Amino acid sequence: MSRTLIVKNVVIGEGIPKICVPLIGATLTELKQEAEALKELNPDLVEWRTDFFEKVEDLEAVKSALSDIHAIIPDLPLIFTFRSAKEGGEKQVSIEYYIALNVAAAESGLVDIIDVELFNEEQDVRGLVEAAHAHNVAVIISNHDFHKTPPKEELISRLCKMQELGGDLPKIAVMPQDAGDVLTLLEATHIMKTKHADRPIITMSMAGAGVVSRLSGEIFGSALTFGAAHKPSAPGQVAVADLRNVLSLLHRSL
Numbered sequence: 371m372s373r374t375l376i377v378k379n380v381v382i383g384e385g386i387p388k389i390c391v392p393l394i395g396a397t398l399t400e401l402k403q404e405a406e407a408l409k410e411l412n413p414d415l416v417e418w419r420t421d422f423f424e425k426v427e428d429l430e431a432v433k434s435a436l437s438d439i440h441a442i443i444p445d446l447p448l449i450f451t452f453r454s455a456k457e458g459g460e461k462q463v464s465i466e467y468y469i470a471l472n473v474a475a476a477e478s479g480l481v482d483i484i485d486v487e488l489f490n491e492e493q494d495v496r497g498l499v500e501a502a503h504a505h506n507v508a509v510i511i512s513n514h515d516f517h518k519t520p521p522k523e524e525l526i527s528r529l530c531k532m533q534e535l536g537g538d539l540p541k542i543a544v545m546p547q548d549a550g551d552v553l554t555l556l557e558a559t560h561i562m563k564t565k566h567a568d569r570p571i572i573t574m575s576m577a578g579a580g581v582v583s584r585l586s587g588e589i590f591g592s593a594l595t596f597g598a599a600h601k602p603s604a605p606g607q608v609a610v611a612d613l614r615n616v617l618s619l620l621h622r623s624l
């Protein structure tokens with residue numbers, strides 16, 4: 371497998387980490403406004419965090435919102451994410467609905483990547499990867515710990531598992547309790563990138579202490595970073611303009 375993933379001409383896994391901005395509107399009106407506004411920020415990718423959408427449990431409303439969002443930003447690669455409450459998201463739905471939602475997104479022809487959480491039954495994760503790939507949609511397999519940072523061996527083992535399950539972009543976000551935890555995340559990223567990964571990976575340490583990990587992906591091996599438009603979708607996200615400045619500064623220094 372190639373070490374880069376290309377979506378709509380955006381090469382993930384090469385050069386400056388790519389900037390992704392989440393859409394977190396609760397209503398269709400808010401989502402449309404956000405989609406319009408983020409064009410000015412010129413991100414590399416956009417993520418629709420559907421768990422923030424008030425009608426996420428209505429599949430038809432989701433599909434219709436998806437086509438409205440896509441019509442506003444047709445050229446930007448779109449990640450479709452339902453972040454479950456157990457992983458720091460806004461809502462919890464049944465596994466049956468989670469699968470239906472992601473399959474509908476993959477089949478829609480309107481998204482480039484779906485996000486599938488690792489901590490589900492293995493057969494469900496594999497099934498979603500298969501469904502996505504059948505429609506030429508890539509898959510982020512993700513894991514989040516909003517309370518702590520597991521040991522580096524555990525972080526690496528989860529990232530390897532995501533790769534083994536066919537995720538095109540393994541992703542892990544963890545919460546540091548001190549600066550040492552940020553180092554743990556960075557070291558796990560570096561080891562994964564240099565010893566195990568045969569594809570781009572995404573890692574971040576959240577909150578204030580973890581911000582450095584959102585900026586230094588090019589050095590340690592994280593290919594994509596999330597930047598906030600007006601409001602962050604997770605603790606520690608910095609504004610896109612600041613992110614871009616620092617990413618460029620570090621890139622020039624290398």
Ligand SMILES: O=C1C[C@@](O)(C(=O)O)C[C@@H](O)[C@@H]1O
Pocket residue numbers: 392417419451453485512514541543574576596603604605607
């Ligand atoms: O998984 C992630 C990463 C994230 O949690 C962050 O910490 O930037 C933000 C989420 O929107 C995204 O789905």
